[in-house]
Amino acid sequence: MLKHVRFLLAALLFLSSLTAVSSARAAIVVHPGNLQGWFIGTVAPTGTPAFADFVNGLGTPPLGTGSYRVTISAANTKRQIARADYNNTPLSSLNISYYTYRAGTNTNDWYVNVYIHTTGAPGLANCRLDFAPNAGPLNTWTLQNATSASNGWYSIPACGTTLTNVAFATVLSTFPSAVLRSPFTAGAPAIVFNMGDTAAGYVNYDGAIDAITINGTTWDFELTAPAAPSSIDFFNPGDCRVDPKPGDRLAICCEASRIVVYGVANNSRGFFLSTFDFEDLVRAGRRGIFVNRQQDGVISASMSRSQNIWVAWNGGQYNATGQPDQGFAKLVRCPLPASVVQALHQRSE
Secondary structure: OHHHHHHHHHHHHHHHHHHHHHHHHHOEEEEOOEOOOOEEEOOOOOEOOOEEEEEEOOOOOOOOOEEEEEEOOOOOEEEEEEEOOOOOOEHHHOOEEEEEEEOOOOOOOOEEEEEEEOOOOOOOOOEEEEEOOOOOOEOOEEEEOHHHOOOOEEEOHHHOOOOOOEOHHHHHHHOOOOEEOOOOOOOOOOEEEEEEEOOOOOOOOEEEEEEEEEOOEEEEEOOOOOOOOOOOOOOOOOOOEOOOOOOOOEEEEEOOOEEEEEEEOOOOOEEEEEEEEHHHHHHHHHHOEEEEOHHHOEEEEEEOOOOOEEEEEEEOOOOEEOOHHHOOEEEEOOOOOHHHHHHHHHOOO
16 A cells, blocks of 8 residues: 555656646747747837846846846836737636836836726727736845736726726626727737836836736746757647647647647747637638748638637748648647637538
């Protein structure tokens, strides 16, 4: 009996180590040479902070050795990093967390804007939600778990209901049908991380952000691109991929409302290619959706009424062929929300 217990404990430890490795691999490295779908800039009329860039440090970051640092030395300066690929996501499906580090004397911290339409109607956002957390201690990386927070959420008057320093659960109960939508113009990011403002309240801020996680995908901000080792076995039965096989050149992970597609380079290292929302795939019909990744080629995806998702990768620097027997295409199935299944059944082919 004792022998079996020891074997079970050893097996559990082994599985735990696989989980840890898989989590580390899941982080997508963002660096100056590849922003991995992030918009990084400043929205007019605010100016540019005195310093805003990828750096090594600060301190010991939660992932890797680097982070994205901003310092504010004057009023009316701001820096934003944002994503548009979560547009059309139900607010109730949103999960956001991130780490911040404060080196300066200013007691403000990175805050998040989430743009929604309160009823889920198509078109542009009609409401902005803000998450403004309490800053952590100086010279310490602090986890800001936005969608699990018991306070820190606000809504502007345009939302119809003004919320002040409430829990995310209160936001959801106030806007149960809300869906993330582009603000101002179609395609604009619905999730925006901010440092600075038009007012002077952020002067003397010096700090950084790293390890942003949205709906299970984590981004690691680094000064330099990760080294391409001579040999990495990207095949790991414990990672997030659907139906992984040796020789795959496509890696597809299911999330609550979308798939995330990675390519596998010639050195067996995975890298981000694209995301496809389930609702967008339903609307696209049999023709599917095509994403041009320039030097990395074209990634396409479509969803059949039988709930199968076909993903193919063609062209680019790795000479992708779109052929399943060469690993450049896969047919997968993901757990779909009931609303997506219903829409599929109603879709005319």
